[in-house]
Amino acid sequence: MSTTTILMTVLGIAVFAVGLLFSIAWHELGHLSTAKLFGIRVPQYMVGFGPTIWSRRKGDTEYGIKAIPAGGYIRMIGMFPPGPDGRLEARSTSPWRGMIEDARSAAFEELQPGDESRLFYTRKPWKRVIVMFAGPFMNLVLAVAIFMGVAMTFGFQTQTTEVAGVQQCVIAQSENRDTCETSDPVSPAKAAGLEEGDKIVAFNGQKIDDWATLSDKIRQTIGPATITVQRDGREQTLNAVLKKNAVAKKDADGEVVPDQYVSAGYLGFAARTEIVPLSFGDSVVRMGDMIENGVDSIIALPSKIPALWNAAFSDGERADDSPVGVVGAARIGGEVMNLDVPAQNQIAMMLFLLAGFNLSLFLFNMLPLLPLDGGHIAGALWEALRRNVARVFKRPDPGPFDVAKLMPVAYVVAGIFICFTLLVLVADIVNPVKIT
Known part of the structure; x- marks a missing residue:
């Protein structure tokens, strides 16, 4: 290294x-x-755990930083109410009862005159x-x-309606090959004269602004279709005959479902991808998806423990969606800074990680x-x-x-x-x- x-x-x-x-x-x-x-008294505001490396008192609160940056806390007076008799109870020999009494004692350990009206539980x-x-x-x-x-200033990598490449023949995506055989028919895009660099602006006379709409219309069409493209600053219309093919299945959100295929219309070209800033509305939708995925991940945590154990103590593979801790996230941050991408991409990835x-x-x-x-x-x-x-x-x-x-x-x-x-x-x- x-x-x-x-x-x-x-x-x-x-x-x-x-x-x-x-x-x-x-x-x-x-x-x-x-x-x-x-009006609750807060004796301490600390970032981190372990030994205190810096602190300063302001008012009735001590503000500080501790050595281990893995959490933080504030301490409030009276987090738990006193016992039934109104006083702190004596320590019990029962371990379970002892836990309760220890917690109650800790809640009152810094009680000072005048704090009776500044307790959390009141x-x-x-x-x-x-x-x-x-x-x-x-x-x-x-x-x-x-x-x-x-999302609104930098954006996400997004497929566009610009042609990055044209397939030479029709190959079922389920076959996982990219070499044409003599028995493979010519792709509709190749036959229609579609070229790399063309930007598709209309399909069957209907204006197209985004890849998701274009992809859906191609999948819904088997047979003749007109494709309007921008080429060298001018628009021209191409005639294509779309064929039925086995293509990747999409879910309700338009995302590709791995290793699942459906029969649909096929044109035969690769869409160019570029980083595109999102509108406020699209950013809200993406944020909602992010929260939904986060909730699903929390619910799925118990089911991921066996695979996590195998990855840690056996030769099991570490899944891409495996739970990651502070150390793992920090390592990812280190990887981001070593990616061969522009600095703004690295900054965006670090911010998304945060x-x-x-x-x-x-x-x-x-x-x-x-x-x-x-x-x-x-x-x-x-x-x-x-x-x-x-x-x-x-x-x-x-x-x-x-x-x-x-x-x-x-x-x-x-x-x-x-x-x-x-x-x-x-x-x-x-x-x-x-x-x-």
Whole structure:
């Protein structure tokens, strides 16, 4: 590996690390700002874990950076309510009960005179929902802003209606060959006189502006058709006779389905691809697809664990859509900086990588499980439901929902997440996802 390659790899990793730290700080800023807005005391705002490498106190909050850039947190006073007697309970010998009491003690460990009115659990449920949702929401805002900005200014690689090459004969795409045989008929595009560099502007007299529309019309046509092209600055019309052929199947979104074919009309040319900025509307649609794919990926995580295990500890292949951790994403950032593409392409790819990371943070934290933000949101919503039901049926107010009682479940969930994170880490080191 050359010195230049090493330097560019280190640069890519460093750029991703800075983006990661900013994303974490941005997430915690959402929690911090809304907590202070509702009068909750926040003793600490930290980016990273482990030993503190820098901190400064402003007001009643210590702001700092820790050594391991793999997360962050704010500490709020009174995350959990006190025990039934109104006081902190003594440590129990039961391990499950002990988890609850440890969590309750930690919630009050920095309680100072005057903090009784600044406790998290004393705020109304809707305020607690806002505080806990604000962190993931900041990641969603950042993901949308980055994605939309890059999509509308830089764009995506898109197939156009310009001809990049003409097929010489008709070959079923399912045959996976590109060499013509004597028995193969001449392709309709070749017979009609279509040439490389032609831009198709109309099909059967109807104006065409994009590849998706042209592709659909070609597939729907078997037999005679007129093709209007721009060639050397002038328009001319070609007559073609489209043939039936086995072509790649497309899904509802117009994406090619691997290894599946259908019989459809066939013209026989390759479309040129270029990077095209998207309109605001198209960018919104793409962003929606990105969120939908993210949700599907979160749901599919358990099913990907066996393949991930084989990739980490056996000779299994690492799938392109395999889960990737911080280390794997940083390695991808290093690869991006070594791609033989213009600098603006590298910048766009790094920004898309950061947008995807922030979207993952949003979706992951919204899972209704402690210790994630979604678990605290679920607890606050459950409390609101209990109190409203009691009010409707004129029952006594059940009081705050004691989220601390769910801490045994939280420890189990945290244990599963830690094991999964370690598995992804091993796979990212020994069998990483690569973009080259």
